[in-house]
Amino acid sequence: MPIRVPAELPAQAVLDKENIFVMDSERAAMQDIRPLEVGILNLMPNKIQTETQLCRLLSNTPLQINVDLIRIDNHVSKHTPEAHMDAFYHNFDDIAHKRYDGLIITGAPVALVAYEEISYWDKITTVMDWARRHVQSTLYLCWAAHAAMYHFHGINRQVREDKLFGVFEHQVNKPLDELVRGFDGRFYAPHSRYGYIPVEQYESVLGLDVLAGSEQTGAYIVASTDKRQVFLTGHPEYELHTLNDEYKRDINAGLETAVPVNYFAEPDNPESEPVMSWRSHGTLLYTNWLNYYVYQVTPYDLNDISSRV
Known part of the structure; x- marks a missing residue:
């Protein structure tokens, strides 16, 4: 949340230069507060687990x-009871x-x-285009x-031979951006994917910043x-x-999946206990997104969003 200070306080100018949001008393007195409206388009198979996370x-x-909670159609989920979907999910339409x-x-x-071979690709692109007109800030996770990037900028992912699988160290590239405010210079986050886009391709798009990443994972935020938009x-x-x-799901399916790196207490021993090393950064990332990318910039009247595209 922003800090509130008296108007013309000298500290305000200093903090503004550091890109720290400060609200003076006059603005605070005029500010209306309302609940934030957030949608989750859940495409993961185990929807209950993902929505909880x-x-x-x-x-x-x-x-x-x-x-x-949003679904794109009435397709029956194999891993989530239909009663749950009917009770808690809204059809996109x-x-x-x-x-x-x-x-x-x-x-x-x-x-x-391939994207065009996905049965619901047209519906996903419809939602993406809709979000540009109807949503203040959209957070795209992993495959999304x-x-x-492919839909909006024509940049197709490349596919790794082996899955990027485990917990990896990352570095913050732009520490003054509000989305990574409070991050340590180095922090950990899980990955589980085959696809990747080289950092230089992100950097080639005008108006995109690579805020964090690593040599092993490439661009992360x-x-x-x-x-x-956040990718x-x-x-x-x-x-x-x-x-x-x-990991157990892949092994049981007969896939040659390597043990996730930097994850188990005993490296390469999936019988040992996993170690949590990313919770604080994950919590801070979402808090920063809600505060600085949503709450601080969203219009009070949501109908004004479409005029700001």
Whole structure:
């Protein structure tokens, strides 16, 4: 949240130079407060697990947030009871008239399928285009981050021979950007993906900044300078045992999946306990997104979003 100071306080000018948001008393007196409206388009197979992970991170704020869980159609989920979907999810067509402060589009289990061959690709692109008109800031996760880069900028992902799988160290590239405010210079985050886009291709797009990444993972956090789009290639929402569950799932399916790196207490020993090393950064990332990329810039009247594209 912003700090509130008297108007013309000398500290305000200093903090402004450091890109720290300061609200003077006059502005604070005029500010109206309302709940934030956030949608989650959940494309993951185990929807209950994913929605729980995301809601946990979204909850770490003093702001009230109204969350809409969204599905693109009535396709029956193999891993989530239909009663759950009927009770808690909105069809996209039923909420397409609404506007949101924030939207999260998750990854999807189609990592090795060409975009145009995905049965729901047209529906996904419809949602992406809709978000540019109806949402203040959209957070694209993992597969969705690459899909959005392809849809909006024509940059196709490349496919690794081996899955990038485990917990990796990253470096902050632009410490004054609000999205990485409070991050340590080096921090950890989980990845589980085959796709990647070289850093220089992100950097070639006018208006995109690579805020954090590493040599092993490439770009991790990429954001548009207008704060309307964030591309996140990893999974800071993962729980302690999520990577272990994915590893066992792959092994049971007969896949030659390597043990996730930097994850187990005893390296390369999947029988040892996993170690949580990314929770604080993941929580801070989502808090920063809600505060600086959503709350501080979203219009009070959500109908004004469409005029700001």
